[in-house]
Amino acid sequence: xxxxxxxxAYMSLLTRNIQGVGNNSIQQTPSAATxxxxxxxxxxxxxxxxxxxxxxxxxxxxxxxxxxxEEPFQTVHIVPKQSIAQDTSNAVETEDPASHxxxxxxxxxxxxxxxxxxxxxxxxDQDEILCERSTDLSSILDNSGCSHITNALQDxxxxxxxxxxxxxxxLYRVTLPSSATRVxxxxxxxxxxxxxxxxTISIES
Numbered sequence: 311x312x313x314x315x316x317x318x319a320y321m322s323l324l325t326r327n328i329q330g331v332g333n334n335s336i337q338q339t340p341s342a343a344t345x346x347x348x349x350x351x352x353x354x355x356x357x358x359x360x361x362x363x364x365x366x367x368x369x370x371x372x373x374x375x376x377x378x379x380e381e382p383f384q385t386v387h388i389v390p391k392q393s394i395a396q397d398t399s400n401a402v403e404t405e406d407p408a409s410h411x412x413x414x415x416x417x418x419x420x421x422x423x424x425x426x427x428x429x430x431x432x433x434x435d436q437d438e439i440l441c442e443r444s445t446d447l448s449s450i451l452d453n454s455g456c457s458h459i460t461n462a463l464q465d466x467x468x469x470x471x472x473x474x475x476x477x478x479x480x481l482y483r484v485t486l487p488s489s490a491t492r493v494x495x496x497x498x499x500x501x502x503x504x505x506x507x508x509x510t511i512s513i514e515s
Contacts, residue, residue: 356502362466363387366508369462373455381511383459386498388505391425413480413500416441420484422505429486438487445476450497459508466506467499479507491515 355363366385373383414422420441423429429439451460451472463471467478479499486492493514498507 358502359387359504359506362501362506365462365465366506369458370508372458383508383510386496386505386507386509388422388426388428388498390422390503390505411500412477413443413498414505416443416482419443419482419496423484429484430488435487440483440485442483444481444483445479446472446474447476447479447481447497448472450481450495463497463507466501 363385370383370385420439423439447463450456451463460471463479468476470476471479479497482494482496482498484494484496486494491514493512495510495512496507497509498505500506
């Protein structure tokens with residue numbers, strides 16, 4: 311392979327389109343567990359949602375992710391079905407993120423993943439899916455090289471992200487029965503009735 315073909319292959323790798331990442335829409339298939347961004351045309355987004363997506367995307371460009379057992383973060387944009395979205399409709403619209411309704415419980419979040427087809431079709435036995443929620447994001451934000459991610463999350467959801475008093479954004483650890491070593495990590499908060507945040511997969515023994 312000559313040098314030009316090597317360069318072309320490398321540029322193709324850098325510019326490849328990945329479903330569910332950035333502006334690329336996802337296909338709702340059994341593999342959608344790792345295709346986490348639900349894409350909507352900008353005309354359907356509020357100013358706050360557009361700002362949140364851009365803020366997270368920009369933070370990921372400069373983030374250093376050095377953990378050997380985890381994949382890089384991806385921006386997540388989940389639009390819950392109407393029945394779930396209505397649960398947040400009475401939230402007071404203020405500049406204080408704490409005014410919003412509570413984030414989904416463990417069971418509600420698993421149900422959301424199933425309904426939105428963000429886990430494989432063969433993982434739809436909700437009783438076998440393990441989910442743990444924490445409002446202390448220390449395990450995510452204390453990683454080396456995550457200062458840009460920390461700043462972005464603080465910008466969107468407030469400063470108090472490493473305390474159990476944080477009510478604006480939560481870390482969901484989801485383990486599917488088909489693979490106990492691959493733990494899906496979702497960091498999500500409400501932005502105008504949409505769930506926005508980050509997703510990665512941690513490889514744990």
